[in-house]
Amino acid sequence: MKNLTKHTFLYRISHWGLTGIAIALIGWLSVACETSDVNRVFEGPYFVRFTDTLVTYKESYSQPVSIQVHNVGPILNEPITINYTVSGTARAGRDYTIQSTEGKVVIPANKSTGNIVLKLINNANNILESQSLTFTLTSVTPSTLQVGFGQNNIVGKQLTFVIQDDCLFGGTYTGTQRYGAQTATVRDIQITSTDCKNYLLSSWNLGIPFLSFDAQRPTLTFIDNGDNSLTVPSQTNPELGPTDKIAGTGAWNPKDRRITLNLQFTLALNSGKDTTLTYTQTYTPQ
Incomplete structure (x- = not known):
């Protein structure tokens, strides 16, 4: 210190003081943000969605296939009714049948999931190709829920079901x-x-x-x-x-x-x- 001038000494003290204050301020803001994130409570809206987004089965699979839709939120004491559409290259009555109520899936009261039940038709012809179905959720009741989440509610709104052709004896x-x-x-x-x-x-x-x-x-x-x-x-x-x-x-x-x-x-x-x-x-x- 004996080699420092009074002016230099005061300057360093001032500089160190401001730096310390800045560091303390940044730390406080960081803690405040973390505390805010931790205490943040999800306020909705709650939604329904497909549990999966892509499912693949061979046409020779003989058991009914359940496509699950679930409620992402508190379990309700009333049924949840979800409407859906079906599109794609697979042909109804030739590649598959829907054994549940077509166009509608219900999550029963006090339950968190419902199912669309699909039965595949084995029309094996030794042509190894694939067909697909796209299930799209369109609306839900009660209106306190929404379909899907994220930008344009796209996440969980659709499911692609791929039916793989199988060989004649597969x-x-x-x-x-x-x-x-x-x-x-x-x-x-x-x-x-x-x-x-x-x-x-x-x-x-x-x-x-x-x-x-x-x-x-x-x-x-x-x-x-x-x-x-x-x-x-x-x-x-x-x-x-x-x-x-x-x-x-x-x-x-x-x-x-x-x-x-x-x-x-x-x-x-x-x-x-x-x-x-x-x-x-x-x-x-x-």
Whole structure:
């Protein structure tokens, strides 16, 4: 300090003082803003919206599909009625049907959600394309609510539903096989394909006696010959022995879409001899 002039010393004191005041002021404003944001209470308006904005299903999905609309706000002790429109390339009666009240969805009193129920129609024609539906919420009752939120209330106002075409045999099946007087039935067996010619069956274990566990789900490939007949090419499987093979033939019934497989299992025995087991299985669309 002894090397500073009186003028320089006073200047620095003044400068430091103003800087401190500025820093304190900025800190106070920051705290004030944070406190204001924390204490801010949402004052509405409350709104209804689609829970999702994009949903995709294959046309072979056999169960009803629920499209959810929910109330973003306090649960009301009266029903909420929401009107909607449907547009898009998917065709009503050919690609889908609406099983709930068309054009209207209701959130019941004391509930927070309601559903539009859609049922897909499997018109598989081996043309792998997609159709879509656009659901748009248009109005809501009571009038204390609004449709969607954000700029122009666009958020949550629309939902796009994509229906993916599936191959002729694609879908979910119930498999059945008889053993003498007994019948084994297994649900939710998937059949898939990427080219509509070669198919993958998710499990042929319909209570097969020589498999150790029902939980084993061995796969199987088969070929569509294009004339309602099927070929099961000779193939091995991890659930079989390394030298065991499975092959066979099959058919598809265009009336009920049921698939029948005549399977032959060639099992190599320890004695050096092979034994052949034959089973007929049917797969019915769910």
